[in-house]
Amino acid sequence: IGVGxxxxxxxxxxxxxxxxxxxxxxIWAAVSTxxxxxxxxxGFSEDQSWEKKSPQDKAVDIASILSRRKFVLLLDxxxxxxxxxxxxxxxxxxxxxxxxxxxxxxxxxxxxxDAEKVEVYSLAHDKAWELFQEMVERSTLDSHTSIRExxxxxxxxxxxxxxxx
Numbered sequence: 001i002g003v004g005x006x007x008x009x010x011x012x013x014x015x016x017x018x019x020x021x022x023x024x025x026x027i028w029a030a031v032s033t034x035x036x037x038x039x040x041x042x043g044f045s046e047d048q049s050w051e052k053k054s055p056q057d058k059a060v061d062i063a064s065i066l067s068r069r070k071f072v073l074l075l076d077x078x079x080x081x082x083x084x085x086x087x088x089x090x091x092x093x094x095x096x097x098x099x100x101x102x103x104x105x106x107x108x109x110x111x112x113x114d115a116e117k118v119e120v121y122s123l124a125h126d127k128a129w130e131l132f133q134e135m136v137e138r139s140t141l142d143s144h145t146s147i148r149e150x151x152x153x154x155x156x157x158x159x160x161x162x163x164x165x
Contacts, residue, residue, distance in 0.1 A: 005103035005120050009076050012101065016072065023098075024069035031077055035087050038062055038073070055086070062088025066098075075102040081112040122159060129155045 009028075016026040029037035035058050036051075042065045044050040050061065067090040075082070084100065085091060094100065104110060110117045123131065132155055133141065141148050 005105075006076050008120060009074055009101065009103050013074055022070065023072050025066075026072045026074070028074045028076070031075070031079070034075070034082070035059070035062070038066075038087065038089070042066065042069075059086060059088035063090050066090050067093060069093075069098075070096065071098045073098075073100045075100065078102045078104040078109055079106070081109055084113075125156060125159075128158065 013026065013028050016023070025042060027038055027041040029041075035055060039045070039050060039058060039062060042062065044058075044061065050058065053061070066088065071093065073084075073089060089100065100115075102109075102113070102115060107117060109115075122128075129152065132151065136151070141151060
């Protein structure tokens with residue numbers, strides 16, 4: 001159910017891009033290309049021979065880099081459990097402050113991956129509208145007579161999803 005999980009994860013990623021943090025690398029990876037996305041983010045995108053390597057060899061390369069770094073791995077829209085070690089993610093680094101964050105619609109995926117669950121729910125209409133008004137400058141809402149009405153209609157149609165994140 002769409003309650004803004006991807007939007008929330010994008011906000012987390014964007015905050016890492018614009019704020020200081022103590023991680024060496026922040027990696028956003030899509031489900032369909034997890035290993036390649038991780039490899040590109042840690043510097044293998046320039047290496048043409050890397051693209052031709054087997055998944056096992058890529059995993060060794062990824063593990064050799066990530067085992068020396070503090071990382072955040074952001075995984076969006078996971079539908080089934082993923083063996084992170086097969087991708088090359090050194091799980092022992094999670095004890096040293098590295099993090100893996102994932103979004104999924106399935107509590108079972110979280111359970112099978114031993115992930116801590118944080119459930120995300122739709123906001124009540126009035127709360128979604130309040131959030132929208134906080135995030136959008138008042139001058140924008142008041143810039144034309146129809147803007148506020150259109151924004152309120154959109155907020156109702158989105159059924160409690162946070163519109164302005």
